[in-house]
Amino acid sequence: MTPETLAPAKVAAPRPSHQKRRARAAETRAGYGFLTPWLIGFFLLTVGPMAASLYLSFTDYDLFGAPEFIGLENYQNLFDDPRFRQSVVVTVTYVVIGTPIKLAASLAVAMLLNAKRKGLGFYRSAFYAPSLIAASVSVAIVWKAMFIDDGIVDQVLSLFGIRLGGWVGNPDMTMPMFVLLAVWAFGAPMVIFLAGLKQVPQELYEAAEMDGAGKTRKFINITLPMLSPVIFFNLLMETIGAFQIFGSAFIISGGTGGPAGSTLFYTLYLYIRGFTDFKMGYASAMAWLLVIVVGIITVIFFRTSRSWVHYAGDSK
């Protein structure tokens, strides 16, 4: 996009006429005019606050007094804070376990839906629906009610002789409960996978069949490589999204991150530090650490993508 749009300016006559220069100035004015809302939002609500939180992360600030500069103390304290370490462990566990399961489920169902059969529209809508509401307070309340002691999950499992009791109050079972909630929202990446699957040229499969390739071979040698840009997109977005889980954790744990810190997700702890304990500097340090980690993950994803993401042909 960049080279083509810039090229004509260079090719244009060496000395643009007065009229042309005026037209270009008008064009620039129009551009910035249309972009004004975004520019204000970008600088006042994104760049400015980012700079401010970077500064605050080096201060001790409780919202009422003036911020007091303390250098790297917040960052040093983070690593001595067992609750912070707990929140990192909880969040990383959730991201590392939940995201692959969610993506595998969404790819599997997308492949089932990529067929020529009746009723596909209905199934697609039914599977997609939960992802619209999974992050809502309503669903968090339902989830909590389903997974408490003697709740329906407990009842159904005990039919099979599995007696786990309530998941909500059991520090070992809260993570599976949150992973299930994440997996339940498999519909959004599924729809994206499905759109990707429809783009895979049918001839590739036919050619592979001629060569006697079985289903597994076709999946590994055709489906996965052809789908790799979509897999990359879903993996990146779902991973970054998973780091930011907040509402469900807040509701299910009653805003505490309990039991025994097992639902103390990163953003929940950030909220507690900032808006319950009024440690705004500390919370800002946490926020920046999250930005840095997400940034590093994004870079790693893009770097490694060169070796496993295949873009068909040379289109764009």
Added chain:
Amino acid sequence: MSTDTVAPTRMSAEDSARLRQTNKRRSRVGSVAYHVLMIALACVVLYPALWMLMSSLKPSSDIVGNVSLIPENGSLQNYITALDGIGGVSTLTFFQNSLIVAVLSVIGVVLSASVSAYAFSRVKFPGRNLFFSMMVATLLLPFHVVIIPQYIVFNNLDMVNTYWPLLLPKFLATDAFFVFLMVQFMRGLPIELDEAARIDGAGHVRIFSSIVLPLMKPSLITASIFTFIWTWNDFLGPLLYLKQPDLYTLPIALRLFVDQTTVSDYGAQMAMAVLALLPVMLFFFIFQRYLVDGVSTSGLKG
């Protein structure tokens, strides 16, 4: 499979007829198995939502641990309790608050994202590509890095307990997803339309308002639906900025309701949970096509 289709040429007519019949039968069995599997999966996936809906019609004592969806003696009593609201504020007020915030957010996003997208895709000016890549970068930026300074600023401006902190970002195109969605859509519109209009003496404002805007209706609808659903479900924003119950939107009212009702009143909690999702469900049934298309073409999340 390929050998089956080649074989009949070497077989008698009788044999091939029999084979065709078994093939047909086999594919019918396959089709039945497929639909059984998919319906079973759909039941599992939809069960939590159905359970919530059905539980809201049951007496509280009959909810926890009751796997059955059919209420034995269903009543709307829970909804009467839920509509009473909490903290002296009727649930209808929460509904109204949520509606105000969601509708104004939709207006804000449609206005601000469409003009920004026009600048990014239809006007040539120095700095455009730089800003565009910055806009794309904000797609990946964790929102939490800005909430503390934003809170401090809005607090100093005495805007806590108003809807400004929730609405202002919408009118300033901070939802990069929608700007991106509209840029993608606008790039698909033929540039010849603009050129023809320019020859007729139309400026950018005219081209935007009378040519581009009407043509981008599908992307405006997609952005509107998602904005409505996201702001309707938003929890963190209202949690930070709304401290007075009469200003509460439904998600935080629901949280207060759950915290304050006696633990055992699951019926009323479920009824309130259903009420809080009602518009989202309605939107889903009406606009399924736009939602699914929006997700598959632009990678918008649910």
